Amino acid sequence: MDGCIFCKIIKGEIGSTKVYENDKVLAFKDINPVAPVHILIVPKEHIANVNELTPENAGVLADIHLAAKEIAQKLGIAEKGYRLINNCGADAGQTVFHLHYHLIGGTPLGAKLI
Ligand code: 5GP
Ligand code: ZN
Numbered sequence: 001m002d003g004c005i006f007c008k009i010i011k012g013e014i015g016s017t018k019v020y021e022n023d024k025v026l027a028f029k030d031i032n033p034v035a036p037v038h039i040l041i042v043p044k045e046h047i048a049n050v051n052e053l054t055p056e057n058a059g060v061l062a063d064i065h066l067a068a069k070e071i072a073q074k075l076g077i078a079e080k081g082y083r084l085i086n087n088c089g090a091d092a093g094q095t096v097f098h099l100h101y102h103l104i105g106g107t108p109l110g111a112k113l114i
Contacts, residue, residue: 001046006098010044020071024063027071027103036106037075037082041067047099050088060099068103077105 001007008014009028016028019039030038043060047053053061065084072078082105087094 001098004046004098005096006040006042006100007046010042019074020067022063022067024060025067027067030102035104035109037077037104039071039075039103040100041071041084041103042098042100048097049094049099050086052099064101068101071103072105075106081105081109083109 005014009016010026018026018028020027020041023044025041025043027039027041030040041064043057043064045057045060047057047060068082068084069078072082082103085102085104086100087102
């Protein structure tokens, strides 16, 4: 989608540090990490957020979760644990309106959700 930062990253028009890619999803390091591991996992198809999921496009959620599993294993945090976080809409703090999941870990994150 024109003007979407993550679409530009997917097309290679903006640089990123890629950690995983297949035909459906791309994962790259967050530019402003909040933990030792902070990866963004995005579908290659532009979907603004969870509100735009449909039965037709929701298969990407499985692809994203399977990518998360692979990445966590690759980065050696699968057993220790990690969080997968999605922010949907303004109140949740969503700033990039291309569906993405934050894979966060590499340190104890505590019990609090927010
Ligand atoms: P949100 O707040 O929408 O859930 O998360 C957006 C995330 O995208 C933020 O954590 C922010 O640091 C990250 N981000 C924004 N622009 C870029 C960029 O150009 N490259 C990378 N790698 N991450 C970005
Ligand atoms: Zn996009």
